[in-house]
Amino acid sequence: MINIIVELSKYVILTLMIVYTFHCFYMVRRQDQEERREMLTRQLMLIFFIDFTAFLVIYLKTFDFxxxxxxxxxxxxxxxxxxxxxxxYKNASLLLLNNMCMLLSIGFVMLCRLDIKSANKQLLIVAAGSVVSLLIPVMIRKMKFLKNLTWVYAGIGVVLLAAVFLLAKTSYGAKLSLMGIQPSEAIKLSFVFFMASLLWRDVNLKKVIQATVIAGIHVGILVLSKDLGSAMIFFTAYLVMIYVATKSPALLGIGVAGGSGAAVVAYFLFGHVRQRVSAWKDPMAVYKNEGYQIVQSLFAIGTGGWFGMGLCQGSPEKIPVVKNDFIFSAICEELGGIFAICLILVCMSFFLMILNIALQIKNPFYKLIALGLGTEYACQVFLTIGGVTKFIPMTGVTLPLVAYGGSSVVSTLLMIAIIQGIYIYREDEDEEIERFRKEAAKRARERIQAQREGDY
Structure with missing residues (x-):
């Protein structure tokens, strides 16, 4: 009986996930507020039923209270x-909030299935991070001096990265954490604020050079620390923000060419880069060494097929570091390829929402921040999923909100809170513009009325 429930549950979960994903994109076109509220409520119900079904299956397979x-x-x-x-925050984006809860739900389900202790620790960290993140939107609206702290952001980033490089111990071939914390996750936020505060007004060659130097220091330290994934995220955010601020295709082309050249140089200079490229080109040839992770990942994805084997029916624990870097492979194995595609689409919806906020807001400082944070999020998702599917060499970054990792999940929660603050600020802008229009129309009517009275 339990096996029948497990088998049916994967189709129930998949159906609910498909409907949720459809809602994410359908709501973008809906302007009627009442209909949007109804669909947002339906999304919450879908999340509830997905979680209920998944945890019921996990309990029936483990009987762990x-x-x-x-x-x-x-x-x-x-x-x-x-x-x-x-x-x-009555003007907050509830769709953004629902997507956050959905991605966290998927992560909690998989972590609970893999290791209940890690799931409990992750939930505690998420709860603590959420308490802090609730303060961020009001800070974004009230603290107008944030755009003036340009070199404070730069100094914080360089000092913390240098401390990791000098003091951190090597873990999985890279220097990532200091006292259990991964500073590069927090520095993603400070780096975007640095770029935005430098480039939001009067962009000139001097500022472009300053941005390039500071970005080069960030990326250089990360490469020396062998944190290649974070280095790629920082470099991509730098390129996008420079291009948007200057509107210069030439600078974008120079940046892409320079980054490509630096990648080639890094390949010949650093052995760990050559190892990852070798594992990407032919993982079976180096199966017993650096290719073992990616081979196990591909086996898991292939085993799952389109519909998955069902929760607790696969063997994702055979993939090294599955909770952190390869959780997408575990999702593919047990929940299926279609579910994984829906997960990618939800992440895409998440990014498109951030991009839409960046395009609509008029304040150039907040526009650049939203764009930079959205770029970092999209790049991290691409690097994670691309790495575990052998689309690109593995870079060792986590899937935001889904994978296990305290620093990563707190950083993403803070990023979402910043975006929520910017979204609320945009709503305030719209209300102010509407109020100005009404006042202007009222004054125009009063002038017309006064002219008519004067004529009589």
Whole structure:
């Protein structure tokens, strides 16, 4: 009976995920507020039923009561974050909030299936990070001096990265964390703020050179620390923000050419770069060494097929570092390729929402911040999924909100809170413009009325 429930559950979960994904893109075209509210409520119900079905299956396969306790704690967290956002920030983007909850849900389901202790730790970190993130939107609206801290952001980033390079121990071939914290995750935020505060007004050659030098220092330290994924994310954000600020295709072309040349140089200078390229080109040839992870990942993805084997039916634990870097492979194996495609589409919807906010807001400082953070998010998703599917060489970054990692999930929560603050700021701009239009129309009517009275 349990096996029948497990087999049916994967189709139920897949159907619910497809409907949720459809809602993400369908709502973009809906302008009627009442219809949007109804669809946002339906999304919450879909998340609830996906979680209920998934945790029911995990409990039936393990009969571990801690799974039920975790499920209750998780649902309390989701209820609180939804209620608090609606109370504190009435103009917040609820679609952005729902997508955050959906991605966290998928991560919690897979972590609970893989290691309940890691899932509990992740939930605790997410809850703590969410408490801090609730303060961010109001700070974005009120702290106008943020755009003036250009060199503070640069100094924080360089000092922290240098500290990691000098003091951190090597883990999985790279220097990533210091005292259990991965500073590069937080520096992603400070780097975007640095670029935005430098380029939001009066862009000239001097500022472009300054931005290039600071970005080069960030990327250079990360490469020396062998944190290639973060280096790629920083470089991509730099290129996009420079291009948007200057509107110069020539600078973009020079940047791409320079980055490509630097990648070739890094290949010949650093052995770890050659190892990852070798594992990407032919992982079976180096299966016992650097190719082992990617081969196991590809086996898991192939085993899952379109519909997956069902929760607790696969063997994702055979993939090294599956909770961190290869959780997408575990999702493919147990929930299926179609579910994984829907997950990619939800991530894409997430990025398109951030891009839409960046395009609509009029404040150039916040516009650049939204664009930079969106670029970093999209690049990280691409590097993670591209690496585990052998589309590109593996870079060792986590899937935002889904994979296990305290620094990564807190950084992403703060990023979402910043975007929410910018979204609310944009709503304030729209309200101010509408109020100005109404006042101008009122004054025009008064002038017309006064002229008519004068004629009589």
């Amino acid at each position: 801690s799974v039920i306790l975790f499920y209750v704690e998780m649902m309390v967290y989701f209820a609180l974050i939804q209620i608090l956002y609606r109370i504190i």
